[in-house]
Amino acid sequence: MxxxxxxxxxxxxxxxxxxxxxxxxxxxxxxxxxxxxxxxxxxxxxxxxxxxxxxxxxxQYFSLQNNDDALAYYDHLAIEDPTRYISDKLLETNEKSGDNPLIPYEGMESDFKINRIKLLNHKWIIADFSDGKYWGELLIKYELKDDLGVDFTMMDHLLYTRSQ
The missing domain is CATH 1.20.5 (Single alpha-helices involved in coiled-coils or other helix-helix interfaces)
Known part of the structure; x- marks a missing residue:
């Protein structure tokens, strides 16, 4: 067993x-x-x-932040972040009542204001603007002066037409 x-x-x-x-x-x-x-x-x-x-x-190729030659242009100025400084100065133009003075169009739905900004180099900016319904783009030339003032000059612009 x-x-x-x-x-x-x-x-x-x-x-x-x-x-x-x-x-x-x-x-x-x-x-x-x-x-x-x-x-x-x-x-x-x-x-x-x-x-x-x-x-x-x-x-990022066309960007002030990645362009060492363009950033060297600002070495003599006491600015920590030139991109931020210039963008803020451009956005300050939105604070005026009515349309932004750099935009050559009158707002149709409300006032045209700059929304997005891209600094291409130490001389040019491309910006997007809108009134909430209509939009366009600007090519802006700028100059940062030694006194940290910034002069903006609109070089070219376009307004997109709404296709219906």
Missing amino acids: KTKIFLYLFIFTALISLYLFVSSGKMAAAKDDKIIALQDEVAVLKDSVQKSQLSVLDM
Whole structure:
């Protein structure tokens, strides 16, 4: 009787061992497949990040912040962030009542005001303006003086027409 119990115990243990061996092999294969799929996904994401970084670098090409030659133009002035300073000075022109004096159009829905500003270099700005319904863009020439005053001159402009 003892031998039969040991025989059944041995067979039962062998079956459990066989089951564990087969299932662990399948689990390892499944994990390997998952690892390969994740590696492929990581490669795709790396490519996507690289494309995004190149796109950002392209967008930053015409920017005062990334133009060392243009920033050197302001070295003699005590301005920590010339981009911020000039943008603030341009936005101050919005504070006057009525349309912004740099915008050559009269607002149709309300007053035209400058919304977004991009300093291209130490001489030019491109700006977006809107009255809430109609919008356009300005090319502005500016000069930062030694007394930290800023003169703005509108060089060109456009107003987008609304297609209906």
